[in-house]
Structure formats: structure tokens, C-alpha cells
Amino acid sequence: MVNEIEEENIKLKLGLHHILSMITRGQSLSDIQRTSAKIAEEVGWPYSYELTIDSDEEAGTVGVEGEEE
Numbered sequence: 001m002v003n004e005i006e007e008e009n010i011k012l013k014l015g016l017h018h019i020l021s022m023i024t025r026g027q028s029l030s031d032i033q034r035t036s037a038k039i040a041e042e043v044g045w046p047y048s049y050e051l052t053i054d055s056d057e058e059a060g061t062v063g064v065e066g067e068e069e
Contacts, residue, residue, distance in 0.1 A: 008043065015039035 018039065022032050040046075 011043050015043060 019032060019036055022035060
């Protein structure tokens with residue numbers, strides 16, 4: 001499952017980079033919309049499910065809540 005999440009994160013980051021680069025270069029809105037639609041299809045957005053983490057330990061949040069520095 002971790003590899004799937006890492007792979008998805010890479011796809012999302014690359015997609016965001018591509019879109020922001022297009023905006024920075026001054027690409028037309030229709031080109032940005034078309035590219036965004038392709039990226040959304042590739043990453044399966046909008047998401048129809050939520051990733052769930054079974055435990056605090058798995059999430060890496062053990063002892064985090066209410067901690068004071």
C-alpha cells in the first residue's frame with residue numbers, strides 16, 4: 001500500500017508542476033484546462049474513496065496529540 005501511495009504522490013506532484021509551469025509560461029486557459037482534465041483522469045480525481053489508516057502507530061501520530069514543547 002505504501003508503494004501505491006508514493007506512486008500516487010509522485011503523479012500528483014508531477015501534474016501540479018506541469019500545470020503551474022503552464023500558468024507561469026502564460027499558456028492559454030483552454031490549454032491549461034485540457035491538460036488539467038488529462039491529469040485528473042490519470043490520477044483518478046475526484047476521489048471516490050478515502051484512504052484510511054488503521055492505527056495511530058501506522059499513521060506516525062503516536063503521542064503527538066496534546067504534546068507540548
